Amino acid sequence: MELFFPDAPFQCNGKSVVEGVFDPPYYEWFQFNKDYNEYFNFDECVDYIEECMIKLAPIDGLLGFSQGAILSAALPGLQAKFTAFRQGVYP
Numbered sequence: 001m002e003l004f005f006p007d008a009p010f011q012c013n014g015k016s017v018v019e020g021v022f023d024p025p026y027y028e029w030f031q032f033n034k035d036y037n038e039y040f041n042f043d044e045c046v047d048y049i050e051e052c053m054i055k056l057a058p059i060d061g062l063l064g065f066s067q068g069a070i071l072s073a074a075l076p077g078l079q080a081k082f083t084a085f086r087q088g089v090y091p
Contacts (some may be wrong), residue, residue, distance in 0.1 A: 004056055008067065009048045010041055029067040045071065046078065 012026035019026070031040040049071065053059045064072035 004052070004059075006049075006052050009045065029071050046075070049075070 008027035008029045010028055010031065012028050013031050016024075016026035016028075030042040030045045032038060049062075062072040062075065064070070
């Protein structure tokens with residue numbers, strides 16, 4: 001089994017909850033407002049994951065922690081609605 005651990009593509013906006021636990025810089029998969037009802041850079045994040053999957057194909061699954069878990073759980077539903085992986089995952 002081969003594992004790949006991509007880093008989130010966007011530098012953290014504002015104070016990170018992991019500050020003091022891990023050394024900076026801090027990155028995040030996407031951003032959101034304080035009410036958690038608006039998300040920013042989510043489409044770009046999905047595009048980034050798709051690029052990683054094409055580059056490293058074949059990929060058999062995704063596993064995430066924290067924001068990565070939200071992303072991993074959302075991708076199959078987005079793919080089923082044809083809003084993610086529109087080009088197909090593999091070349």
